[in-house]
Amino acid sequence: MKNEIVTVCRKAHFNATHRLHNPNWSDEKNEKVFGKCNNENYHGHNYNLVVKVTGPIDPETGYVIDLKLLNDLIMEHVVERYDHKNLYLDMEDFRDVNPSAEYISVAIWNILRPLLDDSLLLAVELFETERNFVCYGGPAN
Amino acid sequence: MKNEIVTVCRKAHFNATHRLHNPNWSDEKNEKVFGKCNNENYHGHNYNLVVKVTGPIDPETGYVIDLKLLNDLIMEHVVERYDHKNLYLDMEDFRDVNPSAEYISVAIWNILRPLLDDSLLLAVELFETERNFVCYGGPAN
Amino acid sequence: MKNEIVTVCRKAHFNATHRLHNPNWSDEKNEKVFGKCNNENYHGHNYNLVVKVTGPIDPETGYVIDLKLLNDLIMEHVVERYDHKNLYLDMEDFRDVNPSAEYISVAIWNILRPLLDDSLLLAVELFETERNFVCYGGPAN
Amino acid sequence: MKNEIVTVCRKAHFNATHRLHNPNWSDEKNEKVFGKCNNENYHGHNYNLVVKVTGPIDPETGYVIDLKLLNDLIMEHVVERYDHKNLYLDMEDFRDVNPSAEYISVAIWNILRPLLDDSLLLAVELFETERNFVCYGGPAN
Amino acid sequence: MKNEIVTVCRKAHFNATHRLHNPNWSDEKNEKVFGKCNNENYHGHNYNLVVKVTGPIDPETGYVIDLKLLNDLIMEHVVERYDHKNLYLDMEDFRDVNPSAEYISVAIWNILRPLLDDSLLLAVELFETERNFVCYGGPAN
Amino acid sequence: MKNEIVTVCRKAHFNATHRLHNPNWSDEKNEKVFGKCNNENYHGHNYNLVVKVTGPIDPETGYVIDLKLLNDLIMEHVVERYDHKNLYLDMEDFRDVNPSAEYISVAIWNILRPLLDDSLLLAVELFETERNFVCYGGPAN
Numbered sequence: 001m002k003n004e005i006v007t008v009c010r011k012a013h014f015n016a017t018h019r020l021h022n023p024n025w026s027d028e029k030n031e032k033v034f035g036k037c038n039n040e041n042y043h044g045h046n047y048n049l050v051v052k053v054t055g056p057i058d059p060e061t062g063y064v065i066d067l068k069l070l071n072d073l074i075m076e077h078v079v080e081r082y083d084h085k086n087l088y089l090d091m092e093d094f095r096d097v098n099p100s101a102e103y104i105s106v107a108i109w110n111i112l113r114p115l116l117d118d119s120l121l122l123a124v125e126l127f128e129t130e131r132n133f134v135c136y137g138g139p140a141n
Numbered sequence: 142m143k144n145e146i147v148t149v150c151r152k153a154h155f156n157a158t159h160r161l162h163n164p165n166w167s168d169e170k171n172e173k174v175f176g177k178c179n180n181e182n183y184h185g186h187n188y189n190l191v192v193k194v195t196g197p198i199d200p201e202t203g204y205v206i207d208l209k210l211l212n213d214l215i216m217e218h219v220v221e222r223y224d225h226k227n228l229y230l231d232m233e234d235f236r237d238v239n240p241s242a243e244y245i246s247v248a249i250w251n252i253l254r255p256l257l258d259d260s261l262l263l264a265v266e267l268f269e270t271e272r273n274f275v276c277y278g279g280p281a282n
Numbered sequence: 283m284k285n286e287i288v289t290v291c292r293k294a295h296f297n298a299t300h301r302l303h304n305p306n307w308s309d310e311k312n313e314k315v316f317g318k319c320n321n322e323n324y325h326g327h328n329y330n331l332v333v334k335v336t337g338p339i340d341p342e343t344g345y346v347i348d349l350k351l352l353n354d355l356i357m358e359h360v361v362e363r364y365d366h367k368n369l370y371l372d373m374e375d376f377r378d379v380n381p382s383a384e385y386i387s388v389a390i391w392n393i394l395r396p397l398l399d400d401s402l403l404l405a406v407e408l409f410e411t412e413r414n415f416v417c418y419g420g421p422a423n
Numbered sequence: 424m425k426n427e428i429v430t431v432c433r434k435a436h437f438n439a440t441h442r443l444h445n446p447n448w449s450d451e452k453n454e455k456v457f458g459k460c461n462n463e464n465y466h467g468h469n470y471n472l473v474v475k476v477t478g479p480i481d482p483e484t485g486y487v488i489d490l491k492l493l494n495d496l497i498m499e500h501v502v503e504r505y506d507h508k509n510l511y512l513d514m515e516d517f518r519d520v521n522p523s524a525e526y527i528s529v530a531i532w533n534i535l536r537p538l539l540d541d542s543l544l545l546a547v548e549l550f551e552t553e554r555n556f557v558c559y560g561g562p563a564n
Numbered sequence: 565m566k567n568e569i570v571t572v573c574r575k576a577h578f579n580a581t582h583r584l585h586n587p588n589w590s591d592e593k594n595e596k597v598f599g600k601c602n603n604e605n606y607h608g609h610n611y612n613l614v615v616k617v618t619g620p621i622d623p624e625t626g627y628v629i630d631l632k633l634l635n636d637l638i639m640e641h642v643v644e645r646y647d648h649k650n651l652y653l654d655m656e657d658f659r660d661v662n663p664s665a666e667y668i669s670v671a672i673w674n675i676l677r678p679l680l681d682d683s684l685l686l687a688v689e690l691f692e693t694e695r696n697f698v699c700y701g702g703p704a705n
Numbered sequence: 706m707k708n709e710i711v712t713v714c715r716k717a718h719f720n721a722t723h724r725l726h727n728p729n730w731s732d733e734k735n736e737k738v739f740g741k742c743n744n745e746n747y748h749g750h751n752y753n754l755v756v757k758v759t760g761p762i763d764p765e766t767g768y769v770i771d772l773k774l775l776n777d778l779i780m781e782h783v784v785e786r787y788d789h790k791n792l793y794l795d796m797e798d799f800r801d802v803n804p805s806a807e808y809i810s811v812a813i814w815n816i817l818r819p820l821l822d823d824s825l826l827l828a829v830e831l832f833e834t835e836r837n838f839v840c841y842g843g844p845a846n
Binding site: 321 | 439552
């Protein structure tokens, strides 16, 4: 066996609060478009996150990337940043865009991308609930 | 087969925000006891709820209670009440106590108990996360 | 450690079809009470079954009951009997009562009870869907 | 952040009955090929469905597609159509082909495709049981 | 609301290796009784553990027991002890009995019981696999 | 409907023991790189495996591949081979490389590939735990 390309995945989670609201719109339009997600006192989710890293196996270790190291990166740079936070109020990451699951997945990808070796591919999957989830694999070329 | 006592269970879920804070305590004590759960801008959860009703099977239907009816009661009286709400700010249910998983389960039990026939037993199980959950079966005699 | 009472559980599943219908009622009443579950061409479920056996640990093996043996009993007497069957049409078990989750759990308990040693307690949990499930622990004394 | 391509997913479920049978074959061949799935009185499943829609994020809302709208489309056009139905007997969708998981996923894709904007990609994942599932992303070019 | 008795649960997990073998028996009997679980080179499981603590809610906090504290106890005294260990070779806990799921659950209960206030009840649930699990609530009176 | 390309998936599981160790390295380096996974007495996992086969639907059956046949191949060639085994000690498959999740997934792919028709694509997903998993789709061209 040599040089096989494998994807390794690590799951993490964090709890956070958010609210969807477009300040350029009237209250009526916000209420109509975002419904209960526009509640001015916020609502929250247990976010489940899957980080997927693709690359060749290192034959010395059998690893694409040490999952303990990957987990440490996720904990330090993503979970510490978002856990038990109000994503709408507390975070400048979402100053210009809504903290929708879509934009949170993009933000997480943008946080992790520079922390990984350029030879590795990265994708993130974010579950807002068991029934709603999103996937982002980086900007299209 | 006759008069068998069976427990029937129905699962539901709602998303909500909360914060743990005791107004009789100093900020330091609140921070020390509740940690990240004391964040003044709130945090949230996807709550999963299991409602358990115990009683004899009606031989005409094969039901202890029509699960569609039980689901309607849960949706109307619990999910409508708490979904996408800020349990700390919006709800008088938690004016005098913290919206901890423990007290939310007690509140849900107290809401549903009068809606069910006296001959039926009731218990509720509430998952704050996949790893933290509570069960309440009514006041001890 | 000696004589500790432990509950051991084994999960199994089977796929089956059923329909809820009371032949003593009018079509209107059947439709009103059972709704979509009354569909004359049947509908089906992936049933998940948990069998729970309680008793003392045998210090020679560390077992309450050999789970392989328990699994063989479940496969031979329950899964073989109900899997890929039409519970309403094919089974005399439900000639006099509806194949509701409640009565299926009672039927399974009645099948397994005589196959286990009298010193062991038995309970069954039956999931009709992820959201609807029932528990039966034998006739009340 | 702009113009990121994200996949958003929504989960739904329905219960249905089916039977696998090729009317051009002898009973022996049907029995040999389809085994228990050929049972003339049908058997059923709790189908879990994941609908995946890929496209750019709308910066006004943070959405690829409003998941509430996507859910309404799934409920109205797929769940209403198949839930508590006998796919072999009741549905003309499977007049010429077996209601196998493969063909059900193709049928669902064909139902949803014209309801979505042409700029969005669509894929469906269908779980017949926890252990058997299929994915379909549209006809190969 | 006052003095309600609630059960709070915390989930944890650890990976370990074991082997079932009774040194008082012949190789044939060990092979016959324990089958593949008798493999002399061991086999392993991802154990999932649920610790359940029952007691009154403290009205000051809304807690039966601080789940962070309970988690710390589980991590320090159970997970640190068993994670990535060979339960048959490394642990004196199972010198006289097999590291069956039954006896592991008893050992965990015996570890945690003295660490909790006497007023609290304790039960443990241990999943050896998704299909095999056990529950222990302490010695019968 | 004709000639649609669908992916069909089948889930299986096995329990096994492993240890990560590079014999060309010092004990210190092994301990530093592999941490608890280097424990000389091994540790174990419940591996969950998903095998994914992609190809056109056979219009006679509605199948891409008979899932019962696929399951038989997985049981006979993969589960029988690895279940309740010590992958580090018992298996020549991992004589030259570590039994990491990455290399186990490659080994399983290499076992199954020659057993399937050339017209079918193959990918495997292997869960070492709920939080750590890998995917392999064959050697890159």
